[in-house]
Amino acid sequence: MLAVLALVAAAATAGAPTAVAESPTPAQIRLNATIDAILADSRLAGAQAGVVVVDTTTGETRYDRNGDRRLIPASNTKLLTSTAAMELLGPGHRFTTDVAGDGVRRGGLLSGNLYLRGGGDPTVLAEDYDRLAAQVAAEGVRVVTGNLVADDTRYDRTRLGPDWTWDDESYYYAAQVSALTVAPDTDYDAGTVIVHAAPAATAGAAPAVTMTPPNGWLHIDNRAETVASGETTISFEREHGSNTIVVTGQIAVGEDATSEWMTVWEPTGYAADIFRAALRRHGVRVLGRTVLGQATPADAKVVARHDSMPLAELMVPFLKLSNNGHAEVLTKELGRVLSGSGTWSAGLAAISNYVGDSGVDTGTLRQRDGSGLSRRNMVPPAQFVSLLVAARAEPWFDTWFTALPVAGNAERFVGGTLRSRMRGTPAANNVHAKTGSLTGASSLSGYVTDADGHLLAFSIVLNNYLTSSVKGLEDQIAIALASYTEKGTTTARVAVPTAPESPRAPEGLECSWVKPAVC
Numbered sequence: 001m002l003a004v005l006a007l008v009a010a011a012a013t014a015g016a017p018t019a020v021a022e023s024p025t026p027a028q029i030r031l032n033a034t035i036d037a038i039l040a041d042s043r044l045a046g047a048q049a050g051v052v053v054v055d056t057t058t059g060e061t062r063y064d065r066n067g068d069r070r071l072i073p074a075s076n077t078k079l080l081t082s083t084a085a086m087e088l089l090g091p092g093h094r095f096t097t098d099v100a101g102d103g104v105r106r107g108g109l110l111s112g113n114l115y116l117r118g119g120g121d122p123t124v125l126a127e128d129y130d131r132l133a134a135q136v137a138a139e140g141v142r143v144v145t146g147n148l149v150a151d152d153t154r155y156d157r158t159r160l161g162p163d164w165t166w167d168d169e170s171y172y173y174a175a176q177v178s179a180l181t182v183a184p185d186t187d188y189d190a191g192t193v194i195v196h197a198a199p200a201a202t203a204g205a206a207p208a209v210t211m212t213p214p215n216g217w218l219h220i221d222n223r224a225e226t227v228a229s230g231e232t233t234i235s236f237e238r239e240h241g242s243n244t245i246v247v248t249g250q251i252a253v254g255e256d257a258t259s260e261w262m263t264v265w266e267p268t269g270y271a272a273d274i275f276r277a278a279l280r281r282h283g284v285r286v287l288g289r290t291v292l293g294q295a296t297p298a299d300a301k302v303v304a305r306h307d308s309m310p311l312a313e314l315m316v317p318f319l320k321l322s323n324n325g326h327a328e329v330l331t332k333e334l335g336r337v338l339s340g341s342g343t344w345s346a347g348l349a350a351i352s353n354y355v356g357d358s359g360v361d362t363g364t365l366r367q368r369d370g371s372g373l374s375r376r377n378m379v380p381p382a383q384f385v386s387l388l389v390a391a392r393a394e395p396w397f398d399t400w401f402t403a404l405p406v407a408g409n410a411e412r413f414v415g416g417t418l419r420s421r422m423r424g425t426p427a428a429n430n431v432h433a434k435t436g437s438l439t440g441a442s443s444l445s446g447y448v449t450d451a452d453g454h455l456l457a458f459s460i461v462l463n464n465y466l467t468s469s470v471k472g473l474e475d476q477i478a479i480a481l482a483s484y485t486e487k488g489t490t491t492a493r494v495a496v497p498t499a500p501e502s503p504r505a506p507e508g509l510e511c512s513w514v515k516p517a518v519c
Contacts, residue, residue, distance in 0.1 A: 025486060027484065027485060027486045027487075028062065031062060031063060031480065031481075031484055032063060034480045035051060035063055035065070035477055035480060036065075038473055038476045038477055038480070039051070039065065039473070041470075041473055043465055043467045043470050043473065044462065044465055044470065044473070046464070046465075046466075047462060047463060047464045047465040047466075047470075048066070048069065048071055048462070048463040048464050049065060049066060049460075049461075049462050049463075050065060050066040050067055050069045050071050050380065050381035050382075050459070050460075050461045050462075051063060051064070051065045051066070051067070051381060051458070051459070051460050051461075051477065052064050052065075052067040052381045052382045052384075052385045052458065052459050053385075053456055053457070053458045053481060054385050054389060054456065054457050054458075055454050055455075055456055056388075056389050056392055056447075056454075056455045056456065056457050057454060057455065058454075059389075062456065062481075062484070064382070066381070067380060067381050067382035067385075068364065068380050068382055069380055069381075070364065070365065070366075070378035070379065070380050071378065071379065071380070071381070071441075071443075071461040071462075071463045072375055072377060072378065072438065072441040072461075072463050073372055073377055073378075073379045073384070073436055073441075073443050073445075073461055074372045074377075074436030074437050074438045074441045074442065074443050075322045075324075075371065075372040075434060075435060075436035075437065075443070076372060076379070076384060076434050076435075076436040076443040076444075076445045076459070076461065077327070077367060077369070077370070077371060077372030077377050077379070077436070078318070078319065078322065078327050078370070078371060078372060078434055079384060079387060079388070079434050079445060080351050080355055080367060080379075080387065081327045081330055081331055081351055081370040081371070082315060082318065082319060082327075082330070082400065082403075083354070083355070083358070083387060083391050083394075083400065084334060084350060084351040084354040084355060085311060085330040085333075085334060086311065086312075086315070086394070086396045086399070086400050087354055087394060087396070088334055088337070088338060088350060088354055089311055089330070089333065089334065089337060090311065090396075091310060091311055091312035091396050091399055092310045092311065092312070093310065093311040093333075094307045094308045094309070094310055094311070095119045095120045095121035095122075095123075095124075095307070095308040095329075095333070096119040096121070096305060096306070096307050096308070097116070097117065097118055097119050097121050097124055097128070097132065097180070097305070097306045097308075098117050098119075098132075098302050098304060098305040098306070099114065099115065099116055099117070099132055099135070099136055099302070099303050099304040099305070100114075100115045100117060100296050100300035100301055100302045100303060101113070101114050101115070101141070101144070101300060101301055101303055102115070102146075102297050102299065102300040102301075103145075103146065105141075105301075107140070107142075108140050108141060108142030108143060109142070109143050109145070110141050110143065110144045110145065110146075111145045111146070112144070112145065112146045113144070113146035113147045113148070113149050113288070113291075114136075114141075114144045114146070114147075114148050114149070114286060115149045115151050115296040115297075115300055116132075116148065116149070116150050116151065116180065116271065116272060116275050117151040117154075117180075117296045118150075118151060118152045118154060118178065118179040118180025118181065118268070118271065119154055119179065119308075120154055120155060120179045120329050120332065120333050120336075120342075121181075121306075121308040122181065122183065122188055122190040122314075122323075122325050122326050122329045123183055123188040123190070123308050123309060123314065123317075124181065124182060124183060124190075124271075124306065124308070125182070125183055125184075125185075125186075125213075126182060126184075126213035126274050126278075128306050129182070129271070129274045129275045129278050130278040130281070130282075131306065132275065132278070132304045132305075132306055133275060133278035133279045133281065133282045133284065133304075134278075134282050135303065135304035135305070136279065136282070136284055136303055136304050137279075137282040137283055137284050139303045139304070141284055141303065142283060142284060142285070143284075143285050143287065144284070144285065144286040144287060144288070145287050145288070146286075146287070146288045147286070147288035147289050147290065147291045148272060148275070148276055148279075148286045148288065148289075148290045148291070149290075149291045149294050149296070150180055150268045150269065150271060150272035150275075150290065150291065150292045150293070150294075151180065151293075151294060151295055151296045152178050152179040152180040152268040152292070152293055153179070153293065153294070153295045154179035154336055154342050155177070155178065155179040155332045155333075155336065155342030155343070156332075156341075156342055156343045157293065158177075158343070158344065159176035159177055159178065159266075159267075160174070160176060160177070161328070161344070161368070161369040161371075161373055161374055162344075162368065162369075162374075163368055163369070163373075163374035163375060163376045164369075164373050164374065165375075166240075168373070169240065169263065170237060170238040170240075170262060170263055171261075171262075171263065172189045172191075172192040172261035172262065172263055173189075173324050173373075174263065174324065174373060175189065175190060175191035175192050175263045175264070175267070175324075175325050176191050176263060176264065176265070176266065176267050177191070177267075177325065177328045177329060177332065178191065178266075178267040178268045178271075179268075179332075179342065180267065180268045180271045180272075181267035181268070181270065181271055182213065182264075182267065182270050182271050182274050184212050184213055184261070185212070186317075187317060187321060187323070188317050188323065188325075188326070189261055189323065189325060190267065190325045190326075190329070191263060191264050191267040191270070191325060192261050192262060192263050192264060193211050193212065193213070193215065193218055193261075193262055193264055193270075194211065194212040194259055194260070194261055194262075195209065195210075195211055195220075195236050195245055195247070195259065195260050195261075195262055196209065196210045196211070196212065196257050196258070196259045197209050197224060197234045197236075197247055197251060197257060197258050197259075198210075198251075198257035199226045199251045199252060199253050199254065199255050199257075200226040200253070201253065202226065202253065203226055203227050203228040203253055204225070204226065205225075205226050206222050206224060206225065206226065207222070207224050207225070207226050207234070207247070207251050209222050209224075209247055213274060215270065215273050215274055215277070216273050216277070217243055217264065217269055217270045217273040217274075218238075218243040218244075218245055218264065218270075219243060219244045219245070220244075220245055220247060221244050221245065221246045221247065222247045223246060223247060223248045224247045224248055224249050224250060224251065225249075225250050225251075226250070226251060226252070226253060227250045227251070227252050227253070228252065228253060229252050229253075230250060230252050231250075231252075232249070232250070232251045232252065232255055232258055233249035233250050233251075234247065234248070234249040234250070234251050234258045235247070235248050235249045236260040236262055238262050238263065238264075238265070241265060242265060243264060243265045243266075245262055266292070268292050268293065269290070269292055272290045272292065273290070276290060312396070312399045314326065315399065315400060315403035316402075316403050316413055317413070318330075318403070319400075319403045319404055319405065319416065319434065320403065320404075320405055320412070320413050320414070320415075320416030320417070321412075321413075321416055321417065322416070322417050322434075322435060322436075324371035324372075324373055325371075327369070327370035327371035327372075328344075328369060328370045328371055329370075330347075330370060331344060331347035331348060331351065331369070331370030332344065332346075332347050333347070334346075334347040334350040334351060335347035335348075335349070335350060338350045344369065344370075347370065348367055348368070348369075348370075351367060351370075352367065355383075355387055358386070358387055358390040358391070359386050359387075359389075359390045360383045360386050360387050360390075361383060361386070364380050364383060365378060365379040365380060365383055366378045366379075367379070372436060372438075373438075375438065375441070379461075381445070381459035381460070381461050382459070384445045384459035384461075385445075385457050385458065385459050388445065388446065388447065388457035388458075388459070389457050392455075401432055401447070402432075404416075404432040404433060404434060404446055404447075405417045405418035405419070405432070405433060405434065405435060406418060406419075406429060406431070406432055407421055407422040407423075407427045407428050407429065407430060407431035407432075407433070407475075407478065408420075408421065408422045408423040408424070408425070408427065408428030408429060409428070409429055417435040418431065418433065418435060421471065421475050422475050422478060422479060425475075425479045425482070426451070426479060426482035426483050427448060427475070427478045427479045427481075427482040430448055430449055430482050431446060431447070431448045431478050431482065432446050432447050432448075433445055433446025433447065433448075433458075433478070434446055436461075440463060440464055440465060440466075441461075441462070441463050441464075442461075442462045442465075442469070442470050442471060442474065443459070443460060443461045443462065443474075444458075444459075444460045444471075444474040444477075444478065445458065445459035445460065445461075446458065448478055448481045448482050449482070450481060450482060450483070450484040450485065451482070451483055451484055451485040451487075452484070452485050452486055452487070456481055456484075458477075458478070458481060460474050460477055460478075462474070
């Protein structure tokens with residue numbers, strides 16, 4: 001009886017039996033034994049593990065452990081969002097931000113409002129708003145008697161995902177979503193600002209605190225101190241419901257400045273503030289106030305326009321750096337374009353329809369956001385593999401495949417979140433895969449070419465572990481797949497080289513979500 005109970009318990013955890021072919025080859029037996037041994041690691045004791053591997057050419061399943069089990073996929077959710085966006089919006093899709101005026105125009109005087117209309121662009125920078133202001137000035141507009149109206153009505157006003165945890169709110173990977181926003185740099189983390197603290201020249205004085213981009217939308221409450229010597233303990237925190245950033249801690253004279261990426265409360269106002277300052281620099285005065293959230297009249301005349309990079313290019317920072325904001329904007333954009341509703345629900349319905357048409361069994365999964373921040377997302381590994389196999393037939397596949405992180409490639413916009421993993425192994429510059437990380441949830445799904453030249457699609461999803469990281473186990477499986485060959489007759493388990501240890505992000509965070517990047 002005890003033996004039976006033990007088997008039942010094992011079947012509910014990472015040690016559940018592996019599904020194998022009816023007549024496995026010696027190589028398949030070796031591969032199964034290798035992956036089984038990796039999943040028997042003590043770090044997965046009592047945890048949940050799902051692993052599926054399929055040969056994309058033959059359709060043969062090489063490995064299946066709990067492939068139909070619904071698990072929290074973390075950022076592997078972006079595989080659903082990104083493929084749907086490529087298919088339904090198209091690689092050439094761009095986001096447009098424009099400026100329009102209503103009322104009567106006489107010379108340099110516009111007797112009416114000036115509208116800054118957001119099109120959802122998550123890559124628009126302060127310098128782009130400056131160029132828009134320059135275009136307005138070049139059109140001859142010098143004075144606007146009405147208001148500056150910030151039009152973010154392309155999407156709804158729900159700024160945060162319904163299941164996102166409150167303690168993520170001030171961190172840039174959980175930024176508010178708006179159709180009108182600002183990114184502080186070319187990582188394109190829309191809806192965030194970079195806050196810098198540099199030591200004063202003398203101990204006892206407050207550090208110098210600045211922001212990128214400079215703006216009047218956020219306010220600094222500087223409680224930090226410059227000290228003669230000692231460890232830097234500067235901390236930045238935005239107060240809930242406000243744009244006050246409290247700076248505390250200490251920094252020693254002569255130390256390098258420290259920085260943090262912080263979210264903004266109400267990105268629409270942030271964008272309007274940046275644009276209004278740019279108008280002033282270019283000699284355009286707006287006499288009225290700034291109004292948020294009103295639609296641009298249909299008869300307003302466009303005087304300036306900025307188009308984003310095409311979606312094919314956006315895929316690189318989106319997938320390489322696991323950019324959550326891009327995923328959520330694309331979700332709402334899908335809803336807007338396909339059904340006229342820029343909401344999460346409309347966008348998720350579009351994603352579900354696409355992946356369902358691609359062969360994914362949507363009745364077995366649940367998607368609650370575009371990025372994977374929600375812990376209510378549930379996807380079986382087998383469904384990720386179905387999508388990965390189907391995507392190869394799409395005309396945009398090569399572009400999308402290139403945008404996935406590449407194992408062991410140190411170039412940030414090539415290796416992305418895999419740049420420090422699997423270096424010096426057969427998986428390096430071979431594995432193209434999406435990473436995923438939340439506390440107690442880790443995933444890696446994508447492609448690897450085995451030693452015989454076969455392209456394998458795989459998905460590894462690990463949940464409910466108590467250790468800080470299980471990334472090394474994912475890496476070992478990927479290396480085993482890269483080393484797989486049908487040559488040889490021994491059935492002994494393959495010895496898998498372990499990737500060199502590299503710095504790890506804090507628990508539950510993607511490498512790229514830690515700024516400056518540590519891994």
